[in-house]
Amino acid sequence: MHTPHTDSPPRPPQRRPATLSTGVLALCSALLLALVAVEWSPLLALDGDVSRTTHRWAVAEPPLTRTARILTDWVWDPWTMRVLCGVAAVLLIRRYADRWTALWLVLTVAVATAVQQGVKAALDRARPVWPDPVDSAHYAAFPSGHAMTATVVCGLLLWLLRRHGVGRGLWRAALATAVVSVTGVGLTRVWLGVHWPTDVLGGWLFGALMVTAAVAVHRHRHPSAPA
Secondary structure, three states: OOOOOOOOOOOOOOOOHHHHHHHHHHHHHHHHHHHOOOOOHHHHHHHHHHHHHHHHHHOOOHHHHHHHHHHHHOOOHHHHHEEEEEEEEHHHHHOOOOOOHHHHHHHHHHHHHHHHHHHHHOOOOOOOOOOOOOOOOOOOOOOOHHHHHHHHHHHHHHHHHHHHOHHHHHHHHHHHHHHHHHHHHHHHHHHOOOOHHHHHHHHHHHHHHHHHHHHHHHHHHHOOOOO
């Protein structure tokens, strides 16, 4: 009678959830990009309706609009996010002597910026134009650089915090800050009338895709590291 082996080696961790997430994000990003590129009328109509409504609110609420400008221009500005990324890279080197992860972090944010600028240039989508603007911005609209940069930086930093096993209190505070920042910066860009809603959605999707792809690269390079 055959006796099954009980000391077989453990199976390697499954990568299917991460691969599935990356695939879904890539598909959604490509679909949204295609719809914007062909100027699909239902999408443009929705963009216009939402933008006109929020612009009326922004004009009617000067104090709230000033607050939105401060948040988007200083607190959640892409350069603020990049500086935060740089500080994290320095901490990785000084505290953990992890030069590879520090370089990976900086390069991922740089690649995300290049991807963002490349898509903007290729699509060259016009920003909203208002007779009574409350703010201004330059260059092409899709995807939102503010939304994409915040998503990439916050997503990578959250993953690094989890990887290094931070305490529950710090993790919850970081998670709440990241959610408020990524959501908030997207809302301020639409509120200030410098982006269409789908620009922000595109920034979120492309940013999340960059995070999942970068994490996959890191795990491939360090397969035994905690995730």
